[in-house]
Ligand code: PHE
């Protein structure tokens with residue numbers, strides 16, 4: 042993994058494998074400080090290979106200590122194979138044979154959380170993308186699909202539960218208190234979907250009857266102490282299974298579906314066939330220890346991993362350049378699911394905020410890449426917002442262009458035609474094209490061109506002719522390795538809102554909303570019989586992942602906010618207004634002018650608070666000022682302090698102007714029902730806590746409320762919101778300290794709650810943030826070895842506490858640089874992800890720009906940099 046000049050892998054160099062593996066028979070003999078892995082691979086030459094005399098090259102990391110190697114039962118001599126740092130090559134291969142290898146590995150020393158490793162007391166694996174090669178020698182590529190049989194042997198007392206993919210077909214005891222279980226997975230799969238787990242786990246069980254009447258055994262395995270936190274995941278799983286049958290006609294295939302929760306995990310969760318492995322943060326939930334947001338995240342991730350059983354496992358990826366084939370589609374599917382389970386407008390707004398804040402920033406930065414990248418050094422660096430979230434938007438646009446019926450037909454064709462295959466994005470688009478007869482040739486550019494397209498819109502109204510025209514001009518900024526982009530197909534959903542607030546008919550059919558597939562660099566749409574100048578409602582539901590600009594007046598925005606029939610655009614009009622106001626404040630702050638709050642925005646907020654007929658979920662979203670991170674994304678130059686101060690000024694001004702109404706709203710929303718993580722309650726809590734956040738801006742008003750809420754809350758959402766409010770309030774620091782202590786004591790045994798506690802402190806915008814982080818790192822609440830804790834403390838500080846991270850002396854950058862270098866040796870993936878905030882150095886003014894660059898350069902100068910970190914640092918410099 043340590044590599045001075047990492048190799049670049051190119052999509053254009055893809056070749057089919059020279060060999061296929063029909064059967065994979067594995068034995069895992071788990072011992073205290075090693076594991077013996079015996080593998081018997083039934084190999085055959087690939088008839089499609091160009092080279093019918095090729096040697097066999099198996100991937101295998103340097104951690105594999107080779108004990109034995111045989112071909113068809115005959116030991117190979119030293120001359121018959123070559124072992125390099127990352128492979129094993131066997132020459133003179135017959136067309137069919139069985140290669141048996143035996144290796145020793147050291148899971149207890151594996152800190153990378155790839156391959157076989159230990160999380161606290163249990164053994165588990167993570168093989169995507171290329172972790173299997175650290176377990177045994179293999180053709181570790183997704184287009185090699187094999188039938189797996191795995192025998193697990195371990196001490197019965199310490200590891201009573203032994204799990205792998207598929208069905209348990211045999212079990213028994215061996216000597217010395219050891220036992221074994223043999224698992225067989227009847228579905229062919231690539232090695233990245235392999236999993237095993239061994240530990241002392243408790244289980245929550247349920248059943249699901251499929252549409253064809255099969256009973257599936259559902260099991261969630263956790264540590265005993267977490268048995269009370271599985272209900273929500275189980276319910277989410279059953280809802281997801283039902284939904285996938287209803288919506289995509291997809292039924293579960295095996296007789297068992299298992300989820301295992303582990304504390305040490307690099308990502309959210311993993312869709313291993315029949316045996317999903319989850320980060321505890323993505324599966325455990327309980328009102329006392331889990332926030333509403335975390336409840337919803339659990340629901341989404343459980344569904345996501347379950348949906349992969351079809352979009353990912355039954356139909357998998359040919360190579361890692363096709364990653365979005367499974368991830369974009371599956372994120373799209375889980376978003377549809379969450380929208381159906383909760384409020385679809387709310388879900389859409391949340392997703393768009395996320396995309397605009399983080400994916401747009403990625404697409405404008407040095408790591409910008411297409412949804413289908415054409416090269417990479419380290420594939421782990423391409424599990425990105427672009428592949429996942431933009432990839433999902435692209436699938437959503439296909440859906441919008443084809444309509445519900447054709448989209449479903451296309452998905453059915455895709456699944457049936459490619460079941461059991463490893464395919465490319467082209468097969469997915471091809472199936473959609475075939476059923477619909479829609480030409481998606483130009484549309485395919487969404488997969489190949491990086492960068493966020495910009496659409497400028499201008500309007501003219503001709504009173505005499507009663508025509509209204511909209512002229513669209515699209516462009517896309519240059520991105521690394523790509524200039525002169527060709528026009529995209531941009532589905533623009535739009536309507537025209539009349540003076541009375543009603544949608545005007547747009548054509549002779551009377552449609553009030555249409556989807557226009559913009560395809561040229563410039564296009565004009567003319568609407569007839571328009572008897573008054575309307576307000577255009579553009580990009581309804583955020584119908585394409587673009588930046589759309591239209592010069593709205595604030596009156597027009599106010600009109601859309603109250604009348605637009607599209608809920609998303611009602612919210613977005615408010616956001617546009619907020620941006621204009623904040624932009625002005627930021628400019629004045631930079632120029633040293635006095636800040637004056639915009640009256641209109643305050644009035645809009647006042648009317649939102651006074652109209653009790655409005656959906657609290659929408660009111661809450663509309664009261665959110667764009668985050669500092671989103672303002673950073675929108676800025677050409679990031680003036681960290683000015684942005685922070687301007688936004689704080691706006692918050693305070695709004696709070697002062699609307700004090701009465703805010704207080705009234707806070708009181709009105711006091712929950713009377715028992716806690717449940719259901720959308721209506723979630724919305725009321727969210728609005729109430731947003732209001733609390735505003736009230737904290739006024740000296741002496743909010744502190745008592747927050748303190749009271751902290752002490753009386755019967756759920757984690759209200760508790761954590763109150764704690765956040767106190768911690769961030771200069772006038773409440775005594776109480777904040779007391780609350781932090783009380784929280785820490787109350788949840789001492791609850792790892793996830795303690796991680797939240799770390800995160801709340803990490804994002805505290807009060808001065809001296811870095812000192813607090815460093816102090817927390819010395820406590821037992823933190824551990825550099827646990828990715829969740831690293832993300833909660835270091836990650837949150839560097840990515841979500843800009844005012845402290847960007848201290849003018851560069852101390853934040855120095856700190857991050859040191860952490861990355863330390864993690865480089867422990868956990869390359871976590872280290873690489875931490876680099877992101879530094880990669881944005883070009884957008885900062887001096888001296889930050891230079892200091893950030895220096896920090897990156899110092900990382901680059903390190904010896905022994907893993908390629909994960911090297912790739913990002915090199916591309917950023
Ligand atoms: N494939 C997982 C998902 O999206 C993510 C993952 C990638 C997990 C790599 C672990 C390692 O569901």
Ligand code: ZN
Pocket residue numbers: 345349367368371
């Ligand atoms: Zn996924």
